[in-house]
Amino acid sequence: MHPSQKDFAYTFDELNISVELVEEAMGYERGQSPDPIPEMIASAIDQCADLCNIKGSLLVSDSFALDPSGVIETLGVKFLVGRKIGAQLKHAEGGAFYICTAGAGIGERSKDLMACGDLVEGYILDVIGSLTVESAIDKIQGVFELEMIDAGKRIASRYSPGYCGWALKEQKQFFELFPENHCGIKLSESCLMDPIKSVSGIIGFGANIRNTVYECQMCELDTCVYRTIRLARRK
Amino acid sequence: MEEILEKLAYCVEFGKINLASPYPPDMRGQDGADELTKKALEMGVPPTEVLNKGLVIGMGKVGVKFRENKVFVPQVLMSAKAMSFGMAHLKPFFNDGSVVRKGKIIIGTVEGDLHDIGKNLVAMMVEGSGWEVIDLGTDVNAGKFVAAVQANPGAVVCLSALLTTTMVNMEKIGKAVKEAVPGTIVAIGGAPVNQDFSNKIGMDVYAPDPQGLIDYLGNLN
Numbered sequence: 001m002h003p004s005q006k007d008f009a010y011t012f013d014e015l016n017i018s019v020e021l022v023e024e025a026m027g028y029e030r031g032q033s034p035d036p037i038p039e040m041i042a043s044a045i046d047q048c049a050d051l052c053n054i055k056g057s058l059l060v061s062d063s064f065a066l067d068p069s070g071v072i073e074t075l076g077v078k079f080l081v082g083r084k085i086g087a088q089l090k091h092a093e094g095g096a097f098y099i100c101t102a103g104a105g106i107g108e109r110s111k112d113l114m115a116c117g118d119l120v121e122g123y124i125l126d127v128i129g130s131l132t133v134e135s136a137i138d139k140i141q142g143v144f145e146l147e148m149i150d151a152g153k154r155i156a157s158r159y160s161p162g163y164c165g166w167a168l169k170e171q172k173q174f175f176e177l178f179p180e181n182h183c184g185i186k187l188s189e190s191c192l193m194d195p196i197k198s199v200s201g202i203i204g205f206g207a208n209i210r211n212t213v214y215e216c217q218m219c220e221l222d223t224c225v226y227r228t229i230r231l232a233r234r235k
Numbered sequence: 236m237e238e239i240l241e242k243l244a245y246c247v248e249f250g251k252i253n254l255a256s257p258y259p260p261d262m263r264g265q266d267g268a269d270e271l272t273k274k275a276l277e278m279g280v281p282p283t284e285v286l287n288k289g290l291v292i293g294m295g296k297v298g299v300k301f302r303e304n305k306v307f308v309p310q311v312l313m314s315a316k317a318m319s320f321g322m323a324h325l326k327p328f329f330n331d332g333s334v335v336r337k338g339k340i341i342i343g344t345v346e347g348d349l350h351d352i353g354k355n356l357v358a359m360m361v362e363g364s365g366w367e368v369i370d371l372g373t374d375v376n377a378g379k380f381v382a383a384v385q386a387n388p389g390a391v392v393c394l395s396a397l398l399t400t401t402m403v404n405m406e407k408i409g410k411a412v413k414e415a416v417p418g419t420i421v422a423i424g425g426a427p428v429n430q431d432f433s434n435k436i437g438m439d440v441y442a443p444d445p446q447g448l449i450d451y452l453g454n455l456n
Contacts, residue, residue: 027307036258037309114355117319119312123352168347168400190347190374190401 003061003075007183008100008140010054015135017045017128025127037120044124051125052132053103055183056140060205062094070165072202079173081202082165088156092204096144097177098158101185101198102132129197137199148205156209160201161191168192174200236280240289243271243321247293247363250313252320258313268293272321282328283335286365290321294363298446308356311445315359322362329367336367338452339390341383343371345408348401353425357393360445366452377411384416391452394438396425406436413437420455422448 020030022041033041065073070086072079074095081089089095106129114122137158145155162168171191180186185198193200245251246268249259253269266274268290275285297314300306328334340361344354351373362368369387371379380392392412396402402425409421422440423433424447433441442448 026309027304033307034310035260040309114352117316119316119355120309123308123312126352162398162400165399168398188349192347192349196349 003059003063005057005059008056008058008136008143010056010136010139012048012052012054012132015054015132015139017048017131017135019045021131022124022128025131026124037124040120041124041128044121044128047109047125048106048128048132051103051105051109052129053105053184054101054132054136055103056098056100056136057178057183058140058144059097059177060094060144061097064092064094066090066092075177077173077176079170080167081159081170082167084165085159085202088159089202089204089209091206091208091210092156093153093206093209094204096155096203096205097174097201098137098140098203099175099178099183099185099193099198099200100133100137100140101183101193101195102129102136103184103197104195106132107196133197133199141203144203144205153205153207154209156204158201158203160199171200236275236278236284237288239271239275239278239280240284240292242266243268243275243285243289244293244296246271247290247314247318247321248296250310250317252313252317267320268317269320269324272324276324282325282333285321286325286334290318290325290363291365294318294360295449298360298364298449302444302446308352311356311360315356315363318359318363337365338455339367339369339387340393340452341369341371341380341387341390342393342395343375343380344373344395344397345401345404346374346376347404348396348398349373350395350397353397354395357395357424357442357445357448361393361449361452364449364452375408377408380408380412381415384412384419388416391420391422391455393422393424393442393448396423396427399427402427402432405438409436409438422451424448 019038019041023033024030061074063074066086066089070080070082072081106125110122110125148155161171168191171187175187186194188194251262251267253267256267257263272285297311301311342358344351358368358370371383394405394408405423412419412421420439422442423438424442430441440451
């Protein structure tokens with residue numbers, strides 16, 4: 001298999017983000033947030049089509065080596081994912097490397113609202129931004145999984161820099177896999193992605209790979225918003 | 236007097252900002268924290284009592300409910316906003332020294348980390364518990380924390396981080412602060428940190444939630 005790169009773009013409406021899903025991502029039971037929160041969420045959702053610019057990219061490579069310390073080498077780029085993630089990828093025949101963003105608009109609008117005292121409105125947009133990028137990468141993963149099933153292979157859970165022992169500073173090397181500013185995403189000095197509502201990571205694949213441990217089960221961030229979101233989306 | 240302070244606490248607890256605010260629905264058309272604070276002061280209630288028996292009580296109830304998962308971030312933010320409208324009327328009394336706050340904290344998200352919602356939430360709740368808050372923002376390095384502590388001796392330093400990869404900067408910052416101003420209390424909080432980590436890097440307190448920090452600060456006085 002030759003390395004292949006595929007780009008994706010979605011409209012906000014394609015991601016089916018509902019009031020109930022946002023409620024759950026904020027900690028409430030579906031349909032149980034008190035007034036005026038459901039109304040505020042609905043109003044925020046209405047603005048998101050204009051605020052989001054949802055793009056992603058998936059680079060699939062089977063030129064892939066993983067050593068016992070968790071160093072991945074692919075397409076001339078080397079980065080350390082650590083032993084924990086390395087153990088989950090030990091049967092991988094290759095990796096699908098992804099970046100995905102909800103765009104700059106939603107994060108900026110959220111910050112602006114909070115700065116001028118509209119705290120709840122800003123927070124709701126922040127949560128929707130996280131849900132948006134997470135839903136988009138779920139869709140991209142779904143497309144990739146179907147391709148792998150057709151090829152007689154399976155995929156592993158996805159893992160991201162900054163979690164489960166994969167140091168954020170390794171993003172510098174990871175991003176060398178993609179053209180500069182691809183999908184409009186760039187890295188800050190401290191290796192955080194800009195736009196802030198962006199994700200990156202790896203999905204291992206192979207005939208014998210197991211998909212038993214999902215990232216949040218290995219992660220120690222009990223109060224992480226992505227954990228809450230993923231649990232909500234799995235229901 | 237007691238009645239207006241109870242009402243004020245209730246407005247903060249349930250996020251009733253002002254008369255125009257339509258929420259909570261059972262208080263539609265009634266005064267909110269904005270009007271009640273002003274009225275209490277006009278009635279001659281001492282500003283310290285408006286703060287401690289009205290605003291602080293309301294915010295304290297929200298803090299406890301948040302810890303117990305009975306309310307979530309949006310409700311805390313609504314309460315914080317209501318409180319801020321009340322606090323605006325007390326500002327002249329803080330400035331002229333007639334209301335003395337419990338103390339001062341310096342808070343910031345550590346170097347390399349741009350996340351601020353949790354830090355802001357803690358800052359607002361601590362302010363609502365009667366402390367003065369100096370918020371240094373996000374991506375704050377050791378030098379800025381040290382300068383802030385030197386300018387505000389006795390302030391408690393509160394470090395926030397959201398990422399496992401930036402929490403390591405807490406050690407560097409905490410040590411720099413303690414070296415520059417010995418005896419400074421440094422508290423840490425945020426999703427990736429815990430008591431073990433706090434002990435390991437030699438910090439004074441780990442707060443699992445905003446109320447945890449407020450309780451700790453309360454015991455200092």
